[in-house]
Amino acid sequence: MIQLPTGKEITIISKPSLDSKEVSLRVVGSKLAQDFVDHFDFANKQLFVDCDEDALLEIDPALKTENKRLLWESGNLKFTAEEWKSFQETIPPLSPFLAQDLSGKELMLAWGKKESLFSAVESGLGTYYSRSRNGKWVKGEESGHLQNLSEIYVHSNPFFIQYVTNQIGAACHTGYYSCFFRELGPNDSISFVYPNKVGA
Template identity: 80%
Template sequence: MIQLPADKVITIISKPTLNSKDVSLKVMSSPLAQEFVSRFDFGKKQLFVDCDEDALLEINPKLEISDKLLLWELGSLKITEGEWISFQKTIPPLSPFLAQDISGKDLMLAWGKKESLLSAVESGLGTYFSRSRNGKWVKGEESGHLQNLSAIYVHSNPFFIQYITDQIGAACHTGYYSCFFRELGLNDSISFVYPNKVGE
């Protein structure tokens, strides 16, 4: 069985189908997430792991998803100025940011701050907080693999941001289109989702 990093919190993303934009999210300790994997029903559901092994993607056809708020679309806020100012006071110090492409395919899970979201709303580019660099991180700023956003959704309970993006090139630093390029299976099997890295 895959061993999740013991020193990190693990994010579990759940959705009813692989290309669904309806999604929920849970953040848990590594031991709890390891137990989740060990009890996973691979006969009825699918499970993918990201490049850093600190995010799992569960495809569960029986899943029911709670509502999300459309915050921003195609360059403009979809809430009033007063609602936007009030909303900014509710943003946690650090929260999950999930990027999906236009088709609903999950690309990556990173973390962001209030400043990350404000920058994304202003620039239209997928923006996060880099904990290793301790600062703002615009995805693709150095590689050219930018995320041109078409929509931003907000979820509550727990709070997380959902980017819908037109991904240029690879979302993953490994060169794969998505960070979720490995599917876990029965008998500890691991299969690769993409035959090639972007550009190969």
């Protein structure tokens, strides 16, 4: 079975179907996440792992969907000025930012700050915080694989941001369309979701 990184927080994303925009997530310690993988019900659910093995995607048809609020759509803020001002006080210092494509497929899970969200609202581009670079990261700024946002949703309990985007090229630095390009299966099996990398 796949060994997740130890001593690291792992994000578990859950949704009822691969193309659903209804999604929830939780961040857990590596021990709990490894236990989740080791005892996963592969007969009734699907499980995918991202390129860095610090995010898991669970497809559970029995899952009840979570509430979310539409913050921004096609260049327009959907909160009133008062709601937007009040909301800004609730944004954590660092939180998960999940990107999905227009069909609802998960592309990547990264982290972002308040400033990342402000930048995304202003520019319409998928924007995150790079912990390795210690600064703002606009996805595709160097590669050209930009994320042109269609919608931004806000979730609470736990707080996270959901981008719905028209992904240009590959979302994953490995060259695959999505970071979740591997599906885990019973008996330690791993299968690749995409036959080729983007442009290959």
